[in-house]
Amino acid sequence: MTVASGDGGRPIDPGTRIGHVHLKVAEIERALGFYCGVLGFALTQRFGGQAAFVSAGGYHHHIGLNTWESAGGSPPPPGTTGLYHLAILYPTRAALADALRRVEAAGIPLDGASDHGVSEALYLRDPDGNGVELYRDRPEAEWPQDSRGGLAMVTRRLDLDALRRER
Known part of the structure:
Protein backbone atom coordinates (compact mmCIF):
# COMPACT_ATOMS: atom_id res chain seq x y z
CA MET A 1 0.00 0.00 0.00
CA GLY A 73 -33.01 2.38 8.02
CA SER A 74 -31.14 -0.60 9.37
CA PRO A 75 -27.46 -1.10 10.22
CA PRO A 76 -25.15 -2.03 7.35
CA PRO A 77 -24.71 -5.79 6.95
CA PRO A 78 -21.51 -7.54 8.03
CA GLY A 79 -18.76 -7.45 5.42
CA THR A 80 -19.28 -3.79 4.51
CA THR A 81 -17.09 -0.80 5.24
CA GLY A 82 -18.02 2.00 7.57
CA LEU A 83 -17.71 2.99 11.19
CA TYR A 84 -16.29 0.26 13.44
CA HIS A 85 -16.96 2.21 16.63
CA LEU A 86 -16.83 5.63 18.18
CA ALA A 87 -14.87 5.95 21.40
CA ILE A 88 -15.95 8.10 24.34
CA LEU A 89 -13.08 8.97 26.68
CA TYR A 90 -13.98 9.32 30.36
CA PRO A 91 -11.69 11.41 32.59
CA THR A 92 -11.45 8.95 35.50
CA ARG A 93 -12.02 5.33 36.40
CA ALA A 94 -14.92 6.43 38.62
CA ALA A 95 -16.58 8.14 35.64
CA LEU A 96 -16.15 4.97 33.56
CA ALA A 97 -17.66 2.94 36.41
CA ASP A 98 -20.64 5.32 36.42
CA ALA A 99 -21.04 4.74 32.67
CA LEU A 100 -21.02 0.97 33.24
CA ARG A 101 -23.72 1.29 35.89
CA ARG A 102 -25.86 3.45 33.55
CA VAL A 103 -25.53 0.97 30.68
CA GLU A 104 -26.36 -1.99 32.92
CA ALA A 105 -29.34 -0.19 34.49
CA ALA A 106 -30.70 0.42 30.98
CA GLY A 107 -30.37 -3.31 30.20
CA ILE A 108 -27.90 -2.73 27.38
CA PRO A 109 -25.60 -5.73 26.92
CA LEU A 110 -21.86 -5.35 26.58
CA ASP A 111 -20.14 -6.81 23.51
CA GLY A 112 -16.91 -6.94 25.51
CA ALA A 113 -14.77 -5.38 28.23
CA SER A 114 -10.99 -5.16 27.90
CA ASP A 115 -7.97 -4.00 29.82
CA HIS A 116 -5.48 -2.82 27.19
CA GLY A 117 -2.77 -1.83 29.65
CA VAL A 118 -2.95 1.78 28.48
CA SER A 119 -6.72 1.92 28.93
CA GLU A 120 -9.79 0.13 30.23
CA ALA A 121 -12.67 -0.21 27.76
CA LEU A 122 -16.29 -1.28 27.54
CA TYR A 123 -17.74 -2.19 24.15
CA LEU A 124 -21.42 -2.06 23.23
CA ARG A 125 -23.83 -1.04 20.48
CA ASP A 126 -26.14 1.94 20.31
CA PRO A 127 -29.77 1.35 19.22
CA ASP A 128 -28.74 1.70 15.55
CA GLY A 129 -26.03 -0.94 15.82
CA ASN A 130 -23.15 1.55 15.84
CA GLY A 131 -20.22 0.29 17.87
CA VAL A 132 -19.53 2.37 20.98
CA GLU A 133 -16.41 2.16 23.14
CA LEU A 134 -16.55 3.71 26.60
CA TYR A 135 -13.03 3.97 28.01
CA ARG A 136 -10.59 5.69 30.30
CA ASP A 137 -6.86 6.08 29.75
CA ARG A 138 -4.41 5.12 32.46
CA PRO A 139 -1.77 7.72 33.34
CA GLU A 140 1.13 7.42 30.87
CA ALA A 141 3.51 6.44 33.67
CA GLU A 142 1.47 3.23 34.12
CA TRP A 143 1.51 2.18 30.45
CA PRO A 144 3.11 -1.23 29.89
CA GLN A 145 6.55 -1.24 28.25
CA ASP A 146 8.23 -3.87 26.13
CA SER A 147 11.83 -4.99 26.70
CA ARG A 148 13.13 -2.05 24.62
CA GLY A 149 11.10 0.54 26.52
CA GLY A 150 8.44 0.89 23.82
CA LEU A 151 4.71 0.78 24.30
CA ALA A 152 3.36 -2.75 24.78
CA MET A 153 -0.43 -2.63 24.52
CA VAL A 154 -2.22 -5.79 25.59
CA THR A 155 -5.76 -7.12 25.60
CA ARG A 156 -6.91 -8.80 28.79
CA ARG A 157 -10.33 -9.35 30.30
CA LEU A 158 -11.44 -6.31 32.29
CA ASP A 159 -12.51 -7.04 35.87
CA LEU A 160 -16.05 -5.65 35.73
CA ASP A 161 -16.75 -6.44 39.39
CA ALA A 162 -13.82 -4.27 40.46
CA LEU A 163 -14.95 -1.51 38.10
CA ARG A 164 -18.49 -1.63 39.49
CA ARG A 165 -17.09 -1.04 43.01
CA GLU A 166 -15.22 2.10 41.85
CA ARG A 167 -16.70 5.32 43.24
Missing part, protein backbone atom coordinates in the same frame (compact mmCIF):
# COMPACT_ATOMS: atom_id res chain seq x y z
CA THR A 2 1.26 3.44 -0.85
CA VAL A 3 0.63 6.24 1.63
CA ALA A 4 0.51 9.64 -0.02
CA SER A 5 1.73 12.69 1.82
CA GLY A 6 1.72 16.21 0.52
CA ASP A 7 4.81 17.24 2.47
CA GLY A 8 7.10 14.21 2.63
CA GLY A 9 5.54 12.52 5.66
CA ARG A 10 5.81 15.29 8.25
CA PRO A 11 3.65 14.27 11.24
CA ILE A 12 0.41 16.00 12.08
CA ASP A 13 0.49 18.62 14.84
CA PRO A 14 0.38 16.68 18.15
CA GLY A 15 -2.29 19.05 19.49
CA THR A 16 -4.77 17.82 16.87
CA ARG A 17 -7.85 16.10 18.29
CA ILE A 18 -10.96 14.47 16.87
CA GLY A 19 -13.63 17.10 17.48
CA HIS A 20 -16.83 15.15 16.89
CA VAL A 21 -18.45 12.23 15.14
CA HIS A 22 -21.68 12.43 13.14
CA LEU A 23 -23.81 9.29 12.99
CA LYS A 24 -26.59 8.25 10.64
CA VAL A 25 -29.46 6.90 12.76
CA ALA A 26 -32.90 5.50 12.00
CA GLU A 27 -34.81 7.46 14.68
CA ILE A 28 -33.65 10.65 16.42
CA GLU A 29 -35.72 10.08 19.59
CA ARG A 30 -34.38 6.55 20.05
CA ALA A 31 -30.79 7.75 19.53
CA LEU A 32 -31.30 10.62 21.99
CA GLY A 33 -32.71 8.16 24.52
CA PHE A 34 -29.39 6.31 24.38
CA TYR A 35 -26.86 9.16 24.14
CA CYS A 36 -28.67 11.56 26.49
CA GLY A 37 -30.91 9.28 28.55
CA VAL A 38 -28.44 6.45 29.18
CA LEU A 39 -24.96 7.93 28.72
CA GLY A 40 -25.85 11.41 30.02
CA PHE A 41 -24.84 13.67 27.14
CA ALA A 42 -26.69 17.00 26.94
CA LEU A 43 -28.75 18.01 23.91
CA THR A 44 -27.22 21.23 22.54
CA GLN A 45 -29.19 21.74 19.33
CA ARG A 46 -31.91 20.13 17.30
CA PHE A 47 -33.10 20.47 13.71
CA GLY A 48 -36.67 19.21 13.93
CA GLY A 49 -36.91 15.44 13.81
CA GLN A 50 -34.00 15.09 11.39
CA ALA A 51 -30.88 15.97 13.37
CA ALA A 52 -29.63 16.57 16.88
CA PHE A 53 -26.31 17.47 18.46
CA VAL A 54 -25.17 16.33 21.92
CA SER A 55 -22.19 17.19 24.10
CA ALA A 56 -20.44 16.72 27.40
CA GLY A 57 -19.34 19.70 29.41
CA GLY A 58 -20.87 22.46 27.31
CA TYR A 59 -18.91 21.92 24.09
CA HIS A 60 -20.96 22.76 20.96
CA HIS A 61 -21.22 19.05 20.09
CA HIS A 62 -19.30 15.84 20.41
CA ILE A 63 -21.84 13.68 18.60
CA GLY A 64 -24.14 14.62 15.75
CA LEU A 65 -27.12 12.39 14.98
CA ASN A 66 -29.10 12.61 11.76
CA THR A 67 -31.71 10.80 9.68
CA TRP A 68 -31.00 12.66 6.42
CA GLU A 69 -30.06 9.45 4.58
CA SER A 70 -31.09 6.84 7.15
CA ALA A 71 -34.62 7.48 8.49
CA GLY A 72 -36.17 4.09 9.26
Whole structure:
Protein backbone atom coordinates (compact mmCIF):
# COMPACT_ATOMS: atom_id res chain seq x y z
CA MET A 1 0.00 0.00 0.00
CA THR A 2 1.26 3.44 -0.85
CA VAL A 3 0.63 6.24 1.63
CA ALA A 4 0.51 9.64 -0.02
CA SER A 5 1.73 12.69 1.82
CA GLY A 6 1.72 16.21 0.52
CA ASP A 7 4.81 17.24 2.47
CA GLY A 8 7.10 14.21 2.63
CA GLY A 9 5.54 12.52 5.66
CA ARG A 10 5.81 15.29 8.25
CA PRO A 11 3.65 14.27 11.24
CA ILE A 12 0.41 16.00 12.08
CA ASP A 13 0.49 18.62 14.84
CA PRO A 14 0.38 16.68 18.15
CA GLY A 15 -2.29 19.05 19.49
CA THR A 16 -4.77 17.82 16.87
CA ARG A 17 -7.85 16.10 18.29
CA ILE A 18 -10.96 14.47 16.87
CA GLY A 19 -13.63 17.10 17.48
CA HIS A 20 -16.83 15.15 16.89
CA VAL A 21 -18.45 12.23 15.14
CA HIS A 22 -21.68 12.43 13.14
CA LEU A 23 -23.81 9.29 12.99
CA LYS A 24 -26.59 8.25 10.64
CA VAL A 25 -29.46 6.90 12.76
CA ALA A 26 -32.90 5.50 12.00
CA GLU A 27 -34.81 7.46 14.68
CA ILE A 28 -33.65 10.65 16.42
CA GLU A 29 -35.72 10.08 19.59
CA ARG A 30 -34.38 6.55 20.05
CA ALA A 31 -30.79 7.75 19.53
CA LEU A 32 -31.30 10.62 21.99
CA GLY A 33 -32.71 8.16 24.52
CA PHE A 34 -29.39 6.31 24.38
CA TYR A 35 -26.86 9.16 24.14
CA CYS A 36 -28.67 11.56 26.49
CA GLY A 37 -30.91 9.28 28.55
CA VAL A 38 -28.44 6.45 29.18
CA LEU A 39 -24.96 7.93 28.72
CA GLY A 40 -25.85 11.41 30.02
CA PHE A 41 -24.84 13.67 27.14
CA ALA A 42 -26.69 17.00 26.94
CA LEU A 43 -28.75 18.01 23.91
CA THR A 44 -27.22 21.23 22.54
CA GLN A 45 -29.19 21.74 19.33
CA ARG A 46 -31.91 20.13 17.30
CA PHE A 47 -33.10 20.47 13.71
CA GLY A 48 -36.67 19.21 13.93
CA GLY A 49 -36.91 15.44 13.81
CA GLN A 50 -34.00 15.09 11.39
CA ALA A 51 -30.88 15.97 13.37
CA ALA A 52 -29.63 16.57 16.88
CA PHE A 53 -26.31 17.47 18.46
CA VAL A 54 -25.17 16.33 21.92
CA SER A 55 -22.19 17.19 24.10
CA ALA A 56 -20.44 16.72 27.40
CA GLY A 57 -19.34 19.70 29.41
CA GLY A 58 -20.87 22.46 27.31
CA TYR A 59 -18.91 21.92 24.09
CA HIS A 60 -20.96 22.76 20.96
CA HIS A 61 -21.22 19.05 20.09
CA HIS A 62 -19.30 15.84 20.41
CA ILE A 63 -21.84 13.68 18.60
CA GLY A 64 -24.14 14.62 15.75
CA LEU A 65 -27.12 12.39 14.98
CA ASN A 66 -29.10 12.61 11.76
CA THR A 67 -31.71 10.80 9.68
CA TRP A 68 -31.00 12.66 6.42
CA GLU A 69 -30.06 9.45 4.58
CA SER A 70 -31.09 6.84 7.15
CA ALA A 71 -34.62 7.48 8.49
CA GLY A 72 -36.17 4.09 9.26
CA GLY A 73 -33.01 2.38 8.02
CA SER A 74 -31.14 -0.60 9.37
CA PRO A 75 -27.46 -1.10 10.22
CA PRO A 76 -25.15 -2.03 7.35
CA PRO A 77 -24.71 -5.79 6.95
CA PRO A 78 -21.51 -7.54 8.03
CA GLY A 79 -18.76 -7.45 5.42
CA THR A 80 -19.28 -3.79 4.51
CA THR A 81 -17.09 -0.80 5.24
CA GLY A 82 -18.02 2.00 7.57
CA LEU A 83 -17.71 2.99 11.19
CA TYR A 84 -16.29 0.26 13.44
CA HIS A 85 -16.96 2.21 16.63
CA LEU A 86 -16.83 5.63 18.18
CA ALA A 87 -14.87 5.95 21.40
CA ILE A 88 -15.95 8.10 24.34
CA LEU A 89 -13.08 8.97 26.68
CA TYR A 90 -13.98 9.32 30.36
CA PRO A 91 -11.69 11.41 32.59
CA THR A 92 -11.45 8.95 35.50
CA ARG A 93 -12.02 5.33 36.40
CA ALA A 94 -14.92 6.43 38.62
CA ALA A 95 -16.58 8.14 35.64
CA LEU A 96 -16.15 4.97 33.56
CA ALA A 97 -17.66 2.94 36.41
CA ASP A 98 -20.64 5.32 36.42
CA ALA A 99 -21.04 4.74 32.67
CA LEU A 100 -21.02 0.97 33.24
CA ARG A 101 -23.72 1.29 35.89
CA ARG A 102 -25.86 3.45 33.55
CA VAL A 103 -25.53 0.97 30.68
CA GLU A 104 -26.36 -1.99 32.92
CA ALA A 105 -29.34 -0.19 34.49
CA ALA A 106 -30.70 0.42 30.98
CA GLY A 107 -30.37 -3.31 30.20
CA ILE A 108 -27.90 -2.73 27.38
CA PRO A 109 -25.60 -5.73 26.92
CA LEU A 110 -21.86 -5.35 26.58
CA ASP A 111 -20.14 -6.81 23.51
CA GLY A 112 -16.91 -6.94 25.51
CA ALA A 113 -14.77 -5.38 28.23
CA SER A 114 -10.99 -5.16 27.90
CA ASP A 115 -7.97 -4.00 29.82
CA HIS A 116 -5.48 -2.82 27.19
CA GLY A 117 -2.77 -1.83 29.65
CA VAL A 118 -2.95 1.78 28.48
CA SER A 119 -6.72 1.92 28.93
CA GLU A 120 -9.79 0.13 30.23
CA ALA A 121 -12.67 -0.21 27.76
CA LEU A 122 -16.29 -1.28 27.54
CA TYR A 123 -17.74 -2.19 24.15
CA LEU A 124 -21.42 -2.06 23.23
CA ARG A 125 -23.83 -1.04 20.48
CA ASP A 126 -26.14 1.94 20.31
CA PRO A 127 -29.77 1.35 19.22
CA ASP A 128 -28.74 1.70 15.55
CA GLY A 129 -26.03 -0.94 15.82
CA ASN A 130 -23.15 1.55 15.84
CA GLY A 131 -20.22 0.29 17.87
CA VAL A 132 -19.53 2.37 20.98
CA GLU A 133 -16.41 2.16 23.14
CA LEU A 134 -16.55 3.71 26.60
CA TYR A 135 -13.03 3.97 28.01
CA ARG A 136 -10.59 5.69 30.30
CA ASP A 137 -6.86 6.08 29.75
CA ARG A 138 -4.41 5.12 32.46
CA PRO A 139 -1.77 7.72 33.34
CA GLU A 140 1.13 7.42 30.87
CA ALA A 141 3.51 6.44 33.67
CA GLU A 142 1.47 3.23 34.12
CA TRP A 143 1.51 2.18 30.45
CA PRO A 144 3.11 -1.23 29.89
CA GLN A 145 6.55 -1.24 28.25
CA ASP A 146 8.23 -3.87 26.13
CA SER A 147 11.83 -4.99 26.70
CA ARG A 148 13.13 -2.05 24.62
CA GLY A 149 11.10 0.54 26.52
CA GLY A 150 8.44 0.89 23.82
CA LEU A 151 4.71 0.78 24.30
CA ALA A 152 3.36 -2.75 24.78
CA MET A 153 -0.43 -2.63 24.52
CA VAL A 154 -2.22 -5.79 25.59
CA THR A 155 -5.76 -7.12 25.60
CA ARG A 156 -6.91 -8.80 28.79
CA ARG A 157 -10.33 -9.35 30.30
CA LEU A 158 -11.44 -6.31 32.29
CA ASP A 159 -12.51 -7.04 35.87
CA LEU A 160 -16.05 -5.65 35.73
CA ASP A 161 -16.75 -6.44 39.39
CA ALA A 162 -13.82 -4.27 40.46
CA LEU A 163 -14.95 -1.51 38.10
CA ARG A 164 -18.49 -1.63 39.49
CA ARG A 165 -17.09 -1.04 43.01
CA GLU A 166 -15.22 2.10 41.85
CA ARG A 167 -16.70 5.32 43.24
